[in-house]
Amino acid sequence: MSLPRRRDVAPEFDPTQPLVGTGNLRRRHGVSRVVQGIAVAAAIAAVAVLAIVVGGVVAHGAKAINWDFVTKPAPQGVAPNLVGTAVIVGVATLMAAPVGILIALFLSEYAGRRSTRPVQLVMDVMNGLPSIIVAVFVYALLIEGVGGKQAGWKASLALSIIMVPLIARGTQEVLRLVPGHQREAAAALGVARWRGVLTIILPAALPGIITATLLSVARAAGETAPVLLLSSFASGDAFQLNPLEEVPNVPVRIFQLSEEANPEGFTEAWGLSLILIAIILTLGLGSRALLNRSKRKMTR
Amino acid sequence: MSATPPAGSASLKLARSNRQSDSRKRADRVGDLSLRLICMAAALLAAIVLVLIAKEVVEGAHPSIARYGLSFITNHEWAPPLEKFGGEGLILGTLITSAMALLIGAPVAISIGIFLALLAPVSVRNVISPLVEMLAAIPSVILGFWGLLILGPVLVSTVEPFLHDTLGFIPLFGAPQTTGASIFNAGLILTIMVIPIIASVSRDLFMAVPPELQDGAAALGSTRWEVIRGVVLPSTLSGMMAACLLGLGRALGEAIAVAQVVGGGTESHLSLFRNGGTIASLIALQFPSAVSALHTSSLYYLAAILLVIGVTSNLLASWVGYRFGSAGGAMR
Amino acid sequence: MSTIDDHTIDPSVGNGTAPAPGRVRIRTEPLPGVIGSPAATESAAESHVHVAPDAVFEAERVGIFYGSKQALIDVDMRIRRGQVTALIGPSGCGKTTFLRSLNRMNDSVPSFRIEGQIRYHGHDIYGSNVDTVEVRRRIGMVFQKPNPFPKSIFDNIAWAPRNLGMRQGLQERVEKALRGAALWDEVKDRLKDSALGLSGGQQQRLCIARAIAIEPDVLLLDEPASALDPIATGAIEDLIHSLKGRFTIVIVTHNMQQAARVADRTAFFSLETRGEKPIGTLIEFDDTEKIFGAPRDPRTRDYVTGRFG
Numbered sequence: 042m043s044l045p046r047r048r049d050v051a052p053e054f055d056p057t058q059p060l061v062g063t064g065n066l067r068r069r070h071g072v073s074r075v076v077q078g079i080a081v082a083a084a085i086a087a088v089a090v091l092a093i094v095v096g097g098v099v100a101h102g103a104k105a106i107n108w109d110f111v112t113k114p115a116p117q118g119v120a121p122n123l124v125g126t127a128v129i130v131g132v133a134t135l136m137a138a139p140v141g142i143l144i145a146l147f148l149s150e151y152a153g154r155r156s157t158r159p160v161q162l163v164m165d166v167m168n169g170l171p172s173i174i175v176a177v178f179v180y181a182l183l184i185e186g187v188g189g190k191q192a193g194w195k196a197s198l199a200l201s202i203i204m205v206p207l208i209a210r211g212t213q214e215v216l217r218l219v220p221g222h223q224r225e226a227a228a229a230l231g232v233a234r235w236r237g238v239l240t241i242i243l244p245a246a247l248p249g250i251i252t253a254t255l256l257s258v259a260r261a262a263g264e265t266a267p268v269l270l271l272s273s274f275a276s277g278d279a280f281q282l283n284p285l286e287e288v289p290n291v292p293v294r295i296f297q298l299s300e301e302a303n304p305e306g307f308t309e310a311w312g313l314s315l316i317l318i319a320i321i322l323t324l325g326l327g328s329r330a331l332l333n334r335s336k337r338k339m340t341r
Numbered sequence: 342m343s344a345t346p347p348a349g350s351a352s353l354k355l356a357r358s359n360r361q362s363d364s365r366k367r368a369d370r371v372g373d374l375s376l377r378l379i380c381m382a383a384a385l386l387a388a389i390v391l392v393l394i395a396k397e398v399v400e401g402a403h404p405s406i407a408r409y410g411l412s413f414i415t416n417h418e419w420a421p422p423l424e425k426f427g428g429e430g431l432i433l434g435t436l437i438t439s440a441m442a443l444l445i446g447a448p449v450a451i452s453i454g455i456f457l458a459l460l461a462p463v464s465v466r467n468v469i470s471p472l473v474e475m476l477a478a479i480p481s482v483i484l485g486f487w488g489l490l491i492l493g494p495v496l497v498s499t500v501e502p503f504l505h506d507t508l509g510f511i512p513l514f515g516a517p518q519t520t521g522a523s524i525f526n527a528g529l530i531l532t533i534m535v536i537p538i539i540a541s542v543s544r545d546l547f548m549a550v551p552p553e554l555q556d557g558a559a560a561l562g563s564t565r566w567e568v569i570r571g572v573v574l575p576s577t578l579s580g581m582m583a584a585c586l587l588g589l590g591r592a593l594g595e596a597i598a599v600a601q602v603v604g605g606g607t608e609s610h611l612s613l614f615r616n617g618g619t620i621a622s623l624i625a626l627q628f629p630s631a632v633s634a635l636h637t638s639s640l641y642y643l644a645a646i647l648l649v650i651g652v653t654s655n656l657l658a659s660w661v662g663y664r665f666g667s668a669g670g671a672m673r
Numbered sequence: 674m675s676t677i678d679d680h681t682i683d684p685s686v687g688n689g690t691a692p693a694p695g696r697v698r699i700r701t702e703p704l705p706g707v708i709g710s711p712a713a714t715e716s717a718a719e720s721h722v723h724v725a726p727d728a729v730f731e732a733e734r735v736g737i738f739y740g741s742k743q744a745l746i747d748v749d750m751r752i753r754r755g756q757v758t759a760l761i762g763p764s765g766c767g768k769t770t771f772l773r774s775l776n777r778m779n780d781s782v783p784s785f786r787i788e789g790q791i792r793y794h795g796h797d798i799y800g801s802n803v804d805t806v807e808v809r810r811r812i813g814m815v816f817q818k819p820n821p822f823p824k825s826i827f828d829n830i831a832w833a834p835r836n837l838g839m840r841q842g843l844q845e846r847v848e849k850a851l852r853g854a855a856l857w858d859e860v861k862d863r864l865k866d867s868a869l870g871l872s873g874g875q876q877q878r879l880c881i882a883r884a885i886a887i888e889p890d891v892l893l894l895d896e897p898a899s900a901l902d903p904i905a906t907g908a909i910e911d912l913i914h915s916l917k918g919r920f921t922i923v924i925v926t927h928n929m930q931q932a933a934r935v936a937d938r939t940a941f942f943s944l945e946t947r948g949e950k951p952i953g954t955l956i957e958f959d960d961t962e963k964i965f966g967a968p969r970d971p972r973t974r975d976y977v978t979g980r981f982g
Contacts, residue, residue, distance in 0.1 A: 049372075051569050056890035057794040061805040065401065065838045070806070073566035083452035087540070090533055091476050097491050099482060115462050139571075143383035148660055153480065160384045162659060163391055169587075169655030170648075171594025173621045181397040202390060233369030235376040265597040266625055268670075273629065279475025281454055292482045299486045299601050307490065307766050314483045326471065327476045336739075423683055462783075552781075557880070558818040560778060561887060563834035576823050606747025 098314045105312025119313055124275045127287040129193050129268065130200065130261050131285050137201035138254050141208025142243075148209075150238060159196050168206035176267040184271070191272050193281070193288030198266030204257040211253020211332075215246040238340040248331060248338075255328035259321045265292035273297070291317050299338040401641030404634065413642055418608035419623075421632050426639035428620070428646065430609035434469035434524060435567045435619040435647075438599065438610070439592040441528030443560025446535040446583050453536070454543025459569060470544065485601030488530045493602060501525065515612030522604035525613040527622075528663055532599050535588040542584035546577040546640035579661055586658035593651050620647045727754045729891060729921045730775060731792040737770055737953075740784035744770050746777050746788070746955040750940055757913060757922045759961070762976070763927055767944040767953025768925045772893050774798075776812035776925065793891075796930060810837070813889035817896040819876035821868035821883075826860050829868045829879060832887045837887060844887055849911065853919075854882035855912050866904035873904025881912060885920070894918065894924040898931065910935050939964040941973045 062070065108120045148160055178197040183189050219242050229239035243250075268290050275287035277294060292315050298310035405426065409416065416427020453473060457466050508514040517523070523550035527666055551574050558568040574581075596619075604616020617628075620643045631637040682818050703931035710725060737745040739944040746768040752758045760768040769780065777798060779785045793796045822829050829848045839846060847864070851857035856878040860871070868879055877897060884892060894913070913922060914933045926932050940958040944951035956972045957964060968974045 060793070060796050060798065060811075061806050062799070062804050062807050066804065066807060066810075069564050069567065069836065070804075073564035075664055076566040076569075077460055080452045083449045084456040084461075084473075087451065087453055087476060087536060088469060088472050091472055093486050093491075094476075094479060094484065094533075094622055096489055133409075140383050140386060143380045144387060146376075147380035147384045151380055156384075160388075162656075163384070163388045165659045166391060166652055166655055167387060169590045169594075169651060169658075170394070171596065171651050172592065173596035173624050174648055174651070176396065177624065178394040178397050178640070181401050181627075181641075182393070185401075233372055235369070235372035238376060259478065263482065263486035265480070265482040269597070269625060269630060292480060295482045295486055296597060296601070299482075299489055310486060314486060317480060318483060321478055322475060323478065325475070328537060329471070517815065538970055543713050551818040551820075553816060553818060554822065555779065556781070557816060557822070557883075558832075559781075560809055560816075561778065561836075562808075562813075562889075563833065563836055567836050571836075572822055586855040 045327025046101055050219045051164055058189035061108060067150070088158040095318065098311065098318055101240070101308070102309035102313075102315030105308045106315060111314055111316070117278065118311065119277055119291070119316075121275075121280045121289045122282055122291045122294050122313065124282065125275070126290040127279075128169060128282055129197050129272065129285055129290055130258055132194055132197035133261055134258055136253065137204035137257065138208055140201070141205045141211050141253075141257075142250060143210035144205070144209045145216060146188060146238065146243075148213055150234075150242075152185060153230060163244070164209055167202065168210070172199075172203055172266040174266055175199050176270040178202075179267065180270045188232045191287045192237070193272050193273055193284035193286060196288070196290075197284060200261045200272055203222065203264060204261050204266070207260060208250075208253050211256060212246065212250050215253070215332075216242065219245045220247070223255065226336055248334075250334040255324050255331075259324035262324075263317060263321055265296050268293045272291040311338035345582075368539075390647070395565065395648065398641055398645050402638060402645045405610040405638035405642040406423060406645075408635065409639075409642075410669045413639075414646075417659075419607035421627070423635045423636055424633065425533045426635065426642075427609075428639075428643055430607050431623050431643060432617050432646065433609055433611070434527075434603070435551050435621070435650075436526045436618040437524055437613070437617075438531055438619055439589060441525075441613075442531035442535045443585060443589055445528075446532040446588060447539055449532075450536045450539035450584075450588070451543050451581060452522045453540040454547055455569060457540070457544040458547035459672075470541075473540050474532065475537075480536070481595060481598035482532065482601070484530055485598030485657065487525055488602040493523075493526055493527065494621060495521075496523070496526055496529075497521040505614065512611050513613055515614055517614040518616065520601050520604065520616070522616050523614045524603060527599045527603040527617075527619065528613070530548065530588055531592045534595060535592050538591055539581075539588045543577075543581055544586065546580040546584070547573055547667040550576055559622070583658045583661040584656075586654050586661065590651055590654045590658065593647065593654065594621055598627045620644075639651070695961055698976055728752070729754045729794065730923075731795075732771075732789070733792070733793055734789035735771070735774070737774060737779075737786040738766065738784075738785075738786040739782065743952050746947065748955045750955060750958050751923065752923060753938070754921050755918050756809070756937040757917050757924060757935050758938045760923065760925045760942060761932045761939060762942035762953075762956075763925070763944065764927065765953075767946050768912055768940075768942045770922060770953070771942070772925045773814075776809050776814055776895055777890075778809075780782050780805060792863060798861065810858050810887065810917070811889055812891040813884040813887070813894060814893040814895065815884050815897050818900050819873060819880050820873070821876050821879050823867065823961050825865045825874035826868045826871070826879065827864040833883065833887050839887070842911070850882040850886035854878045855908060855915070855933060856882055872905075874901050874908060877901060877905070877909060878912065881909075881916075885916070889920065891921045891923065894922065896925050896927060899927065906931070929965070931965075933965050936961045941970075941976060943976065 052099060111123070112118060112120050114121045144160070144164065148157060176199050179195055179202075183198070184191065191194075223241055224237065224243060226239050228234075232241075269292075270289065272287050273293045275281060275289040277289045281288050284297045295310045295313050295317070298306040298313075342367065373652070373658050381472075409426070413426070414430050414432060415429050416425075417426045417429040418427045419430060420426075426529050457470055457473070461469065493617055497519065504514050505517055508661070510515075511534040554572050555568050558572045565573065600622035603618055603622050605618060607618050607623065608615075610617065624647075625642055626642050627636070631640060678973060728751050732748050735745065735748040736743060742943075748771060751867075760772060762768050773779045774787060775798070779787075787799055793808075793812070797803070822832065824832065827847055827978045830850050831843050833842075840870050847894060848861075849858060851860065856875060859875060860879075861868075868876065871879060877900070878971055880896070881892075881894075898909045901909065909914060910931060913924065916922065917935075917937075924932075924936065938959065938962045941956045941964060942953055945954040945956075946952075947954075957968060957970045959969075963969075966975050968977060
């Protein structure tokens, strides 16, 4: 048997040569390396921006933080704003969580093919609404039309519109992960559908629902526009726990201070920013970690 | 439901459990129906809210629409004391800042997505990914405050003069102002907001490209970039489009941060370095203290325009994601 | 056959193609019943040796690990030019792992580690200066499940040649590749159609065409017909026959009859328990007729007669 001859090889290609690049490979490797360098640089830039922003807040805000700042009302501190934000966001959560969970239940348990798309669409649109528009809407509905005044709960209502799609989406994800055999077991025992949902499926999805809610709380705590239009006149010199009144809060205070262009106010604004960022990042990271853990438990 | 009862009382027990199961079944049916109705009501409530939003905004805008009609879009004077309201400056500002955010942000974000999904080892990805997402979690009021006090001065002292000196012949790069509050600043802040959104979605899209496809390309003697360019990017094009539309929606709707850094101007101009305004930021700045009914109504008019643009881009994003598959899953 | 240090006479090569002058080392054929060969002494530092001109691959005491788990142990084999070499054996015995190591496709598995040497035309594939992209340019691979790109049929084939700078005569190159893969007649009128619209068998032939379009030196086929129906399988086997000679082909298959039909030489791998865990091992490597007709090792005999696996 004679050695087969390679009739069809392009003349410049000799497979027995060392395994380094032939032809245009060096240039192609160069291009690939440049692109990879760009990708790495982009990632580094993003992290750098994060560091610069958060670092700036920490550097300027740390000066303002002390015990008085966090516990006393104006002029020494911003405690009413912190408490006020908690009140407003708390009421918003009470409004938004049930609606969001029910909508998620609808999509996951009850919606047929014809109703899933429209409801999903409604959620998507609601998710993408600019918060200023939501603010204007609630203003038009509750203040302008009826000659009403600003109040904490009205801001809560606007925030809840922003929170509902977030809670619904997160709840949907977790409901999807509830293993099929749990639903089947409930049905096989002759348990009514509604009992199965309320006593088996929802509790199984509860950790995920909580984290979705926490994430939306983190988002709502930082939202300024709705509160700017609906609960911004309260000064921070007194605590106000009644949501029917105007309630002082954090993001609007920061905004007002930044618009005043008074350098003395800036320190207070930095301090508020630091507290706000700390709360939000903690909520965000913590709840995401919880979500991953509960997801892993359920898919085991 | 019950185990086999002892022989003697069998019929008695059976009769009793039948009665119980009858009332149980009725309760079950009521319960099932109630829960289903409540869930449907919640979904319906959301839809009604959306309709109400549209209604209120359009109603509020009605006087201004009646007064100006479509010329509102091309009138460039916005002067509340003079009762003159034209939206061109704001619309222009909105378009320029959003375009800037996408033109700079999308390539950077996609590069980050490539890095996270295709180049970085898993340990690095698990650290950098959350950091990038953290960028999205920063509240806009804080980012705007930072942009005003820290970014602004830097821009005015270095970047803007440099760009003006080298590219000043283009009207876009006109003379900088002293304050650091400018369209340019607003555009950069929006870029920072848009990048994590597009980056996260891109990363998810790239990670979903089947490894067999990438193996097939690699086995043909291709460099890493050639595999990405030839296989990964083409198969995720529609998803990336949807991601960019999502980012666009975010940029269009951002009111507070832009209000803090854009300078509050309302003139219609094309210079990046002067102050200006966007629709959302103007509403945030002037709505609480509008001076007249026409003023308020014109602000509603602007809100209506914003609503239309915003919802359209959102719907486009959903449609692209729905139509072309994988993006929808990644975005949810 | 004789083994001589400085000169080679290998009967299967035949009429005296003289080896390159200079130092020549020989791989000995596996002796009956003995796996591997006493390695001709070769300093480990040497990554290039002149070899018998018919050897494309030489594996020397190759062991493959995924982390701490060993998948393959002590593989010695020589794969000859222009021939079809089949790797058979039960599932999980490491034959696909070995195949993928031949063009460094296992590099993407993070815990992958290799011991011993795999030499390609005398060059250590895992050497320090080796360019993996170049390795894969010369050693092509077709995968078990067809994986056409989401592009047109023409662009699927033309993509790699374009990267390599082969822009002249692209049309002819694509046509030649499709003819070589016995697909031309079926697709010549719809080259602009998406490749995803082809049937499974056509897609696999497209992948083969894609691989041969850049005219590699070697074709590695990883169970190319296992995802296909019998008719498509037959087409693939005919294709392999027609490609033999132009390319050196190494094919992994779990279908013994297929190996018997297409391969010149066959390597039988199996799991042998060494110590605690079963590890993939090369049991026997010989001409196909011998493996199936008169295997030397009882384990080979058991497998090819269907007693297990």
